[in-house]
Amino acid sequence: MEAVVDIVVNEEAALENCSTSQKTSDPVVYQLVRVDGNGRLVPATDDEVKEVENLLEDDKNKVKTAETRQTLECSTDYGCRPSESNKVLFKGSEGQPQPEVPEVGAEKSNVAPDPAMDSEHEERTPSMVSNASDGRACQSGSPEGCPKLLGGLDESKTSSSPIDTSSKPDFSLLNGEIRLDNLSVKDLQETFRATFGRETSVKDKQWLKRRIIMGLTNSCDFSTTTFVIIDNKVVKQGKEETCKSEDCSVLVDCVVTSAMENNWLDKQNEIHSIATGTKIESSTFQDNCGSNDADTEERxxxxxxxxxxRYIEEISEGEPRDFGAKIISSVNHPAQNQSSSKVSARAIQNFGVDRRCLTRKDSLGGSGIQVPYVSRIRRSRPRENYMTLMKFQPSGMGTSTRLEENDVESSKQHDNEGGNEVIRNSLSPRWIQEPPVASSESCEPYTEKNTTQLEKEVKVKSMESYETSSDDVVTVPTANGGMRRxxxxxxTLNEVVKLVEGVAKYGAGxxxxxxxxxxxxxxxxxxxxxxxxxxxxxxxxxxxxxTGNGINSSRKQASVPIPASILSRVRELADLNAQASPSLTSSKLAGHNDSNKTVHETGPGHTGHMWGQKLHLLCDCYTRQFISFLAMGVEFGIEYVMRFCFELQLGSLLG
DNA sequence: GTTAGGG
DNA sequence: CCCTAAC
Structure with a gap:
């Protein structure tokens, strides 16, 4: 096998290097578990296991497309278990775990089924399970410190087990050996690029290796339960039955579990559902979680x-307002001109022009306080409301001048001018030039409205509807009565490219x-x-x-045709982004100074800073263990984790 | 001050 | 591209 991810499957070698006492023939097994509401480890259900496997499989396929033929190697730091060889070995396992597998460590090799199991887990897992209070599962520095969980697995004894002996869970992603030590910085960077699809200028080998490993392992984005990795394989772990086996010994390298709060679990559950499109039976899940919160569906x-x-106003008041006015005007119905004039008159009451700044009454406050118009806009234009409501001025007049001089009058004159074609030849194609520098400054000169450059359109518009003919707010009535600015x-294509790159770099959002x-x-x-x-x-x-959807043809194309390559890139990024935590809103990733600030901010839609905290927690505990990244990927999505790591890097560089 | 979404 | 609720 080849390729970065097609880690060499060399059981022999792998085993030799493993500190584990497993025999070469010993299958590597992962036990899939979940943390229940009490922080105990509970075997994952068959369905969950199945899903994880499927996900792994999918992932594997994706990864296989990677083009790298390097043999990667990493140091112990990333190992999930103490390794004499100083290498992290991922051994592909063939078939079922063997009952005879020698235990590693003095721990019991069996996972007690049912009740007993719980207590047993309780005994063994405390230190592994992150506790919100202690904030640390195991010492990152000492692999040894990471409690080992022995998962008794005996698939062969469980006929119901989805995975039978013959099936060979194929997790090439996790199989084989990773050797990064011998790579030069350049190689590592290259590998990094191949892995993450992005360049890095980091020259820290350690860092690079770590990230690469992380990237590789993280591609397993199965958001199900917490899982325990026993050596290298995720073996289907039935509920009671499976864990019952006694001989299924296996070394549990590391228990990947970050926290046990119920909400966290719930979140995971959600994620899982989302990711797989399958819903774990809630009853099952809840039972296992020990969570009574049935409605924690806080997706x-x-x-x-x-x-x-606007809508409220419209509803509450029978009289049409700005919105209604627009519609009416767009219809061009003579009889309706009156109503529109009314509207404009009203509008005039609410808006006024202040020497320099356009002000308006704050309709919300109802206090009639004059608010600098600019205070609410970012650009150089007055809000549309105002604009649309304004009637035009005598065509000869400069827009800005008109406004200031005839704000009220203009509204009254609209009828007369409605039919006029107000051609804004005088409008300055301002935005064509460099953006108004001071536009955002204090009060925006009303002249801003002149910015329209599309005179033609204005013309057309004005002809169609006097209402829209106001200055530069060129709105064009659409077929459905709507208005388009x-x-x-x-x-430009260039801008599009920049945008895409930006998204690739920082993520959409x-x-x-x-x-x-x-x-x-x-x-x-x-x-x-x-x-x-x-x-x-x-x-x-x-x-x-x-897709053959009629949508294709029907959808309007961008003024500047976007190359298919870019579009596909957009899709890619969108997918990636979907995996990433949507909550990633930290503005620090950019790398500009504020590295001291909280690096993680959880965004809207998420339970406080929980995720960020969890992530920190995870990093504290497992940053040296590649397995942890896998876990992080599970919880947060690979993209999120990747960003996090970048962030760390940035932080350290800046720090 | 930003972002998400509806218009 | 605008507008504005939600953060």
């Missing part, structure tokens, strides 16, 4: 939004970060713009798929 749901003010600045770094020179692109563009790109990329 990181979408943000729930309450109706917008024309303050458009097409995304960290828009401000991306903007700061990749769009520093494009001040006219806000983080929101990036987000929007990404969304569109994603849509485009999906639409591009040969």
């Amino acid at each position: 990181p749901a979408k943000r729930v939004r309450k109706p917008t003010k 024309k303050h458009h600045r097409p995304w 960290r828009w401000s970060e991306i903007k700061r770094v990749a769009f520093a020179s494009y001040s006219y692109r806000t983080s929101v713009d990036l987000k929007d563009k990404w969304r569109n790109l994603l849509r485009a990329s999906l639409a591009e798929l040969p």
Whole structure:
């Protein structure tokens, strides 16, 4: 076998190097377990095991595509068990665990079934299970310190076991030997790139090795239960039956479990469900968890939004307001002009122009307080409400001038001017140039509205609806009565590429970060713009798929055709991102100074800082053990873990 | 001040 | 691209 991940399967060698006392013929076994509500280890159910296996299998396949033919080797640091050879060996196991497998360590080789089992686990696992209070499962420095869990597995005795002796769990990902020690920094970097798909300038071999190992192991993203890895294999572990076997001995290298809080488990459960698309039977899960919280289904749901003010207003008031006005106007119905004029008149009441700043009454507060218009906008334009409601001014007038001088009047004149074609030739194609530097400063000069450059469109618009003809807020009525803005600045391919790169680097969602770094020179692109563009790109990329959906053709294309390569990249990143914790909102990953601050911030939709804490916890405990990364991957998703590691690196460099 | 989502 | 609730 070859390739980075196709770790050489050399049982003999592996065993020789292993500190474990297993015989060469001894199968390597992983015992899949979960931490119950009390922090005890409980064997995973058959279904869970099965799923894990499937996931591993899938992962393996993915990994196999990697193109690296290096034999990797890593030092003991990453080992999940004390290793004399100073190597971490992943031995592929063939078939079932052998009953005769010698035990390692003095521990009992059997996992007690049922009740007894619980207590037994309790005895053995305390130190392994991270405790929220102690915050540490085992000493990272001493592999020895990591409690060993002996999982008694005797698959052969369990006929019901999904995995029978003949089946050969094929986890090549975990099989074989990893040798990184002999690689040069350059090689390591290359391997790193091959593994993570991104470059690294880090020259610290240790770090590189660690990350690579992490990357390799983490590709197993099965979000099920906590699992114990007994040597190298995840063996299906039935419930009571399986753990009953006595001879299934096996060395448990490390128990990967981070925390035992119920909510954490619940979270895992969720994740699991999401990841596999299969729902673990809740009853089963709960039983095992010992959690009574049946409704802990707090899936990181979408943000729930309450109706917008606008909507509420619309509903509460029979009279159409700005929104209604728009619609009406768009219809171009003569009879409705009146109503629209009403609206505008009203609008005028709420808005006013202050010397320099446009102000408006705060409709929400109802106090009529004048609020600098600018306070709520980021760009250079007045909000649409205002704009749309404004009637045009005599065409000859400069927009800004008009506004200031005739704010109220203009509204009254709209009827007359409604039919006018207000061609904003005078509008300055401002945004074509470099973005307004001071746009965000104190009060925005009202002249901002002049920014529209698409005169033609304005023209068209104004012809269609006098209402939209206002200054530069070029809105174009759409077929369905909606309005579309024309303050458009097409995304260039270059920008798109930058965006994609940014997402690749920082992950989707960290828009401000991306903007700061990749769009520093494009001040006219806000983080929101990036987000929007990404969304569109994603849509485009999906639409591009040969799904045969009519969507493809129907969907409008970006002004600048996006190369398929980019779109596919977008999909990739989107997938990756899906794995990553959506909560990753830390703004520190960028690597700019604030490395001292809390590195992890959990984002919205997640239980406080729990995840971040868990991650820290995990790192504290297992940072030296590659297995831990696997666990982290399980819990947080590989992407998240990867970022975390990058972050650590950054922190250390900066620190 | 940012981000997510709806428009 | 805008707007704004939710963070």
